[in-house]
Amino acid sequence: FALFAGPKVVVPDHADVQLAGAAVFGSHRLRVSTVPIDGSPQIKVVAYTLFGDVLVRDKPRRSLGALRRR
Numbered sequence: 001f002a003l004f005a006g007p008k009v010v011v012p013d014h015a016d017v018q019l020a021g022a023a024v025f026g027s028h029r030l031r032v033s034t035v036p037i038d039g040s041p042q043i044k045v046v047a048y049t050l051f052g053d054v055l056v057r058d059k060p061r062r063s064l065g066a067l068r069r070r
Contacts, residue, residue: 002049009056014040019056021047031057 006026011017016036019028026049047054 002047002052002054004050005052007047007049007052007054009045009054011043011056011058012041013058015058016040016042017056018042018044019047019054020044021049021054023047023049023052023054025050026052026054028054029056031055034058 011032013034014037015032017030017032019030021028028047028049045054045056
């Protein structure tokens with residue numbers, strides 16, 4: 001449950017992720033860039049928010065600029 005907050009949930013790569021719940025004056029976003037594979041973990045996120053956004057994503061990627069600076 002979140003009230004006036006924007007929780008961010010980071011899940012492992014290739015996880016089977018489901019996002020459920022409700023948002024009032026907010027949103028729920030699922031941004032997973034990898035496809036689940038057999039045997040990967042199954043994760044169910046149930047979120048109820050009031051005036052907040054929920055973001056569920058996989059491991060943060062490095063920006064192209066950060067990779068070039070190496």
